[in-house]
Amino acid sequence: MRLRRCGTDAVLVEVDSAGEVEAVRAAVHAAALPEVVELVPAARTVLVATRPGGLPAVRRVLAAVRLGDPVDAPGREVGIPVVYDGPDLDLVAATAGLTPEEVVRLHTGAVYTVAFCGFAPGFGYLTGLPEPLRQPRLDSPRTSVPAGSVGVAGEYTAAYPRSTPGGWRLIGRTDAPLFDPDRDRPALLSPGDRVRFRAVR
Amino acid sequence: MTALDRRTGRPDGALADGGRPGGRSVTVLRTGPQALVQDLGRPGHAHLGVPPSGALDRPSLRLANRLVGNPEDAAGLELLLGGLVLRANASCTVAVTGPGADVLVGGRLRDSPAHLRPGDELAVGTPRDGLRCYLAVSGGITVPAVLGSRATDVLSGLGPAPLRPGDELPLGVPTGVPTGADVLPPLGVPGELVVPVVLGPRDDWFDDPAGRLHLGRWSASERSNRVGLRLDGTALPRTAAHRGRELPSEGLVTGAVQVPPDGRPVVFLADHPTTGGYPVVGVVPPDALPLLGQARPGTRVRFHPHG
Numbered sequence A: 001m002r003l004r005r006c007g008t009d010a011v012l013v014e015v016d017s018a019g020e021v022e023a024v025r026a027a028v029h030a031a032a033l034p035e036v037v038e039l040v041p042a043a044r045t046v047l048v049a050t051r052p053g054g055l056p057a058v059r060r061v062l063a064a065v066r067l068g069d070p071v072d073a074p075g076r077e078v079g080i081p082v083v084y085d086g087p088d089l090d091l092v093a094a095t096a097g098l099t100p101e102e103v104v105r106l107h108t109g110a111v112y113t114v115a116f117c118g119f120a121p122g123f124g125y126l127t128g129l130p131e132p133l134r135q136p137r138l139d140s141p142r143t144s145v146p147a148g149s150v151g152v153a154g155e156y157t158a159a160y161p162r163s164t165p166g167g168w169r170l171i172g173r174t175d176a177p178l179f180d181p182d183r184d185r186p187a188l189l190s191p192g193d194r195v196r197f198r199a200v201r
Numbered sequence B: 001m002t003a004l005d006r007r008t009g010r011p012d013g014a015l016a017d018g019g020r021p022g023g024r025s026v027t028v029l030r031t032g033p034q035a036l037v038q039d040l041g042r043p044g045h046a047h048l049g050v051p052p053s054g055a056l057d058r059p060s061l062r063l064a065n066r067l068v069g070n071p072e073d074a075a076g077l078e079l080l081l082g083g084l085v086l087r088a089n090a091s092c093t094v095a096v097t098g099p100g101a102d103v104l105v106g107g108r109l110r111d112s113p114a115h116l117r118p119g120d121e122l123a124v125g126t127p128r129d130g131l132r133c134y135l136a137v138s139g140g141i142t143v144p145a146v147l148g149s150r151a152t153d154v155l156s157g158l159g160p161a162p163l164r165p166g167d168e169l170p171l172g173v174p175t176g177v178p179t180g181a182d183v184l185p186p187l188g189v190p191g192e193l194v195v196p197v198v199l200g201p202r203d204d205w206f207d208d209p210a211g212r213l214h215l216g217r218w219s220a221s222e223r224s225n226r227v228g229l230r231l232d233g234t235a236l237p238r239t240a241a242h243r244g245r246e247l248p249s250e251g252l253v254t255g256a257v258q259v260p261p262d263g264r265p266v267v268f269l270a271d272h273p274t275t276g277g278y279p280v281v282g283v284v285p286p287d288a289l290p291l292l293g294q295a296r297p298g299t300r301v302r303f304h305p306h307g
Helices: A018-031 A055-063 A089-096 A100-109 B058-067 B209-215 B286-292
Strands: A002-005 A010-014 A036-041 A045-050 A077-082 A112-117 A124-127 A142-145 A149-153 A156-159 A164-166 A169-173 A194-199 B025-030 B034-038 B076-080 B085-088 B092-097 B103-105 B114-116 B121-124 B132-137 B168-170 B192-199 B218-220 B228-233 B256-258 B266-268 B280-283 B300-306
Touching: A010 A055, A018 A036, A018 A045, A018 A055, A018 A112, A036 A112, A045 A055, A089 A100, A089 A169, A100 A169, A100 A194, B058 B076, B058 B092, B058 B132, B058 B286, B103 B114, B192 B209, B192 B286, B209 B280, B209 B300, B228 B300
Parallel strands: A077 A194, B192 B300
Antiparallel strands: A002 A010, A010 A045, A036 A045, A112 A124, A112 A194, A124 A156, A142 A164, A149 A156, A149 A169, B025 B085, B025 B168, B034 B076, B076 B132, B085 B121, B092 B114, B092 B132, B103 B121, B192 B280, B218 B228, B218 B300, B228 B266, B256 B266, B256 B280
């Protein structure tokens, strides 16, 4: 674990894997420090931003984190219904050397973890993608990806909360309420949550 | 009185100051280049991909709120280069803060804060320097809050849409007493900003970051907005070992000085993305950020790195 200074009131914790990111995030979250303003996991880092003077308390919590330990407080389980008719389903199948039906079985068979959110409100980067579905982005990103699109890119799968430009390979779509600011929990997915996709017609 | 004689029309009867507490409002008649509802933003949701947003020049918004008797976190208006005209549909006190700009009520120059009667029209001129004026109204602007804030976030589209002529903005019930300053000295915005920056978290990606930040010269680009202050000028090259390398996305704080591959820094402001994939060479402390939101295109910028 390396601590990198990030201005006067934040520290960027750098680790070596998504699992270690989750260990750090879960430990700081569990400590429920009143000083912490933002706790932002990402691919290999966790950003902890505090009120002025709050960093010493954060450093004490970080010093006690054991990265190797499994995170024992798993997040919520979220099920996301998907119609698997995405424009890149055949491309993903061909790249993986599978049939589209096998792609759907792989994608629905895994349990994913929300590693982090970013890019847009409610856009969760989910890890746990089966190896054959880990594929590059499109050579040329789409200028508009419809809201609800479900795609894969690199080690991640995700669902687009709203229409944005994007280069992920799209394999399906969902009508799950991914981000609705008027709900008690505006984002369906939060870091640490476990996610399963379910095929619907 | 002249202010009343000059008014162009009665406000909608149902919305006039008729004793209905929910009915207080102001109507936007004209905007300048951009008029937004802003408060102190919605921090605490970055892990969901939600930017903090809120007024870029927070001290100016807080001051405007104090002047009209509001809590400092009440929602007011952020006016890019002034140009706003609004009509009071209720008796209210308004204050305009930030860089110096003419404030007219019924066409006559007035000191701020000013009292408006129903039907009075208030106009804010173009600031003489700086970029953003702040307008507070007694009772605060009470459009619906999103994730605890009424701020317009231009990156993610949360909060009310940018204001347009004809918009009617509801006001809350005033709770405090206007502080009633006689004369309000305007914020001075210098033509050159010397901006402190704390090195890290990715200063090790750059070749002599402290030296280049100290000796470099930049100017505020016209491509700047509420997301970030983009700087033209000295490029910050990476070390040989980091050239062509990709950085996995990581969390960003407001004030982060991110350096894309072209070497031209961007200082992230309130509507910044919550994560980014270009290295951050340093972070501008919170105290220095309000003036960055006032930097007109062409404003000269230097950095004072430490740490």
